[in-house]
Amino acid sequence: MSDEEEALALAARAGIHRLAIPTPFQVGRVNAYLIEDSPLTLVDSGPNSAKAMDELERALAAHGRAVEDIELLIVSHQHIDHFGLASILARRSGAEVAALEELAPYLASFGAQAESDDLFAQRIMLRHGISADVVTALRAVSASFRAWGAAVEVTRPVGDGGELRLRDRTLKVLHRPGHSPSDTIFLDESRGILLAADHLIKHISSNPLLARPLDAGPDFDGPRPQALLTYLASLRETRAMDLSLVLSGHGQPIVEHKSLIDERLRLHSRRAEKIHGLLQSRSRTAHEIAHELWGNVAVTQAYLTLSEVLGHLDLLLADGRVREQEQDGVVRFTAT
Numbered sequence: 001m002s003d004e005e006e007a008l009a010l011a012a013r014a015g016i017h018r019l020a021i022p023t024p025f026q027v028g029r030v031n032a033y034l035i036e037d038s039p040l041t042l043v044d045s046g047p048n049s050a051k052a053m054d055e056l057e058r059a060l061a062a063h064g065r066a067v068e069d070i071e072l073l074i075v076s077h078q079h080i081d082h083f084g085l086a087s088i089l090a091r092r093s094g095a096e097v098a099a100l101e102e103l104a105p106y107l108a109s110f111g112a113q114a115e116s117d118d119l120f121a122q123r124i125m126l127r128h129g130i131s132a133d134v135v136t137a138l139r140a141v142s143a144s145f146r147a148w149g150a151a152v153e154v155t156r157p158v159g160d161g162g163e164l165r166l167r168d169r170t171l172k173v174l175h176r177p178g179h180s181p182s183d184t185i186f187l188d189e190s191r192g193i194l195l196a197a198d199h200l201i202k203h204i205s206s207n208p209l210l211a212r213p214l215d216a217g218p219d220f221d222g223p224r225p226q227a228l229l230t231y232l233a234s235l236r237e238t239r240a241m242d243l244s245l246v247l248s249g250h251g252q253p254i255v256e257h258k259s260l261i262d263e264r265l266r267l268h269s270r271r272a273e274k275i276h277g278l279l280q281s282r283s284r285t286a287h288e289i290a291h292e293l294w295g296n297v298a299v300t301q302a303y304l305t306l307s308e309v310l311g312h313l314d315l316l317l318a319d320g321r322v323r324e325q326e327q328d329g330v331v332r333f334t335a336t
């Protein structure tokens with residue numbers, strides 16, 4: 001048995017089964033987790049699509065279960081590949097829906113929130129050097145993606161540090177923002193098993209996506225949230241935990257979370273150094289930096305790479321190694 005199969009078998013013995021659900025996004029499949037306990041629990045659901053529903057139903061059936069049997073649905077964070085089906089599942093099963101309390105208003109009014117997120121992203125992109133036609137194209141893409149999400153009412157809001165009690169286990173609920181403002185991880189403390197969603201993924205570095213703060217109004221235009229700094233602080237908190245297994249929102253389980261987190265921390269500091277090096281020859285916009293690092297990326301990736309670069313610029317700004325100057329509505333960064 002490979003390490004990964006062994007890890008999944010260990011999870012299965014603890015009653016936790018990975019269900020890999022298809023998504024139309026570049027990330028590929030998303031992992032939902034069925035927890036055989038009372039209440040019968042599903043962590044995340046997949047996007048709102050007939051294909052995802054069909055595969056979820058078949059995956060549940062492989063464990064002798066149906067949608068109607070689900071009693072508790074847990075939402076890990078605000079991304080549609082994770083919660084898109086939650087509303088339909090809750091309606092069909094009558095399940096309670098649990099999520100971080102700060103995330104509940106967002107999920108309840110998903111359509112309006114997504115619209116505000118797009119406005120926020122649009123302003124960020126224009127301010128950091130992405131051309132108006134690319135921004136317009138991205139807005140259209142983003143609006144079409146919205147159909148894979150759907151508003152859902154959270155019936156069991158939980159605070160950071162709170163608990164979800166099941167018959168055979170207690171899940172500790174921990175807020176670990178960074179990849180998104182609402183990232184929540186769920187710790188089965190007695191077994192050392194962590195359901196980490198997109199907070200930590202084995203095969204890809206989780207994107208610290210620049211997002212509107214959860215408590216911000218619809219027209220939020222305040223200071224740029226420091227997603228990468230927030231994410232690194234969250235990663236360090238997770239590194240300090242003693243865990244036997246991490247189950248992620250995408251891909252394979254993680255056994256050695258501390259060494260994986262160390263690898264990620266090194267990656268981010270290397271990337272910050274590289275960006276600092278680029279800025280020594282001349283000042284640049286964040287978009288120009290992204291272009292230097294990754295070349296012509298697909299239009300749909302422009303916001304992801306911009307978020308990545310801005311996150312590293314925030315690290316350099318915090319260390320006083322870069323300064324930021326806005327002129328005619330466009331921001332440029334210079335090495336100090």
Ligand SMILES: [Zn+2]
Pocket residue numbers: 077079179180198
């Ligand atoms: Zn995500």
